[in-house]
Amino acid sequence: MKHKITVGSRDSALAMWQTRWVVEQLERLNPEIDFEIVTMKTKGDKMLDVALAKIGDKGLFTKELEVAMQQKEIDFAVHSLKDMPTALPKGLALGAVCKRDNPGDALISKDGRKLDQLPKGARIGTSSLRRCAQLLNYRPDFKLEALRGNLNTRMKKLVSERLDAVVLAAAGITRMGWEDMIAEIIPFQVCLPAVGQGAITVECREDDQDIVELLKGIEHHHTRVATDAERSLLRYLEGGCQVPIGAHGEVNNNKLFLTAVVANLDGTQVIRAQGEADVSRAKELGIEVAEKLLAMGGKKILEQVRAGE
Known part of the structure; x- marks a missing residue:
């Protein structure tokens, strides 16, 4: 393991708090390693006069950091999981999903x-x-x-x-x-959170075995399982900033519970569905709940939203 590791972060106060928190956890576990934080602005940080829904969500807050990773300018990057697209660039992976704070x-x-x-x-x-x-x-x-x-x-x-x-x-x-x-x-009965909300994640090159091994120390299994289900649902529905979709996964007694919502833009139609499964079936559960939403009328809502109606 090299003794100096370069960490990428957005430069906002919250992003820096999250990155420092990750580095502190890793320093505690690996006191021999020197971590250096490199900051950069993403497209989402620069385009502040345009609504998120109009820009799209394909790496809005992640792409610049991902390019730096691919070019080996940084070793890994710290993100809010809710900012992560469900499909990552080739060669990159979520090396760790940290214990979730309040997702609401x-x-x-x-x-x-x-x-x-x-x-x-x-x-x-x-x-x-x-x-x-x-x-x-x-x-x-x-x-x-x-x-x-x-x-x-x-x-x-x-x-x-x-x-x-x-x-x-x-x-x-x-x-x-x-x-x-x-x-x-706000109670979940009123407003379900964004997919991955409340969780910090660390993205890395999937072939960098030293970093992959290092990040296992800050992985939180229950948070990973819950958010895998949420992200699986979002991927299946092909949703993003442009589509009102909320979801919350939670593990209780080794059972995974997932609740999700699809709504039209003015809130006159809101469809909810839920399901449960063993923790080993997180991605399958996401797809099952997504299919329930589509069958209950979510398909029509999503088509209308995407058509700009």
Whole structure:
């Protein structure tokens, strides 16, 4: 094993927190190795004036890091799993999926009000079609406002844009030390999270055996299994930023449970399905629940969303 390893990261405050956290875990297990962090901006970091759904999701927050890996400029890269496309570039793999933090969505409101306490017609900021669709299904009176930028920027827009609330991933808020600002973790019955939300992953070259072996030390089996099911479902539905799809996998007593949702853009149609399986059948379970969603009317919703209706 070489004694210096170069780690790639986006340069946002949250991305750097996540990368430092990964490096700290690895340093504790491998004190003889020197880790160097290299930062870069991705396409998603630069195009802040365009809605995520219009840009597409093919490596929006990962491609530049992946190219650096393929060119051997860095040894591995740290990502939020929810940013990872379900199909990775040839030669790259998820070397580790770390223990998941709270996968839910957090409501941050200007006066600490919960979702049910927000006024009629409340203006809520979010960049996610998934959140918009499910929130509108719950409260059709809400006015959803597009919200882009890093976590700090989006938090500031709560005040600068005079919004009633913003909805962000709970894990990111907690990692930044802002949990006291959370008015409510939105229940899964109201809003299922994005695939992989709350989990940090490390991407590496699949043929770099030293790095593959190193990353086994921070792998969390239950998180890997749960998110494998979610990603399998997303891959089968061919969903991304442009399609309102939510999912949550969880392991209990060595059984894997998966709940998922497909919605149309205005939230007037929301279809939910769930299933369970042995932990060894994570990817199969994802496909089974995806097929249930399609059979229950999800196929028509997805066709309409993709057609821009």
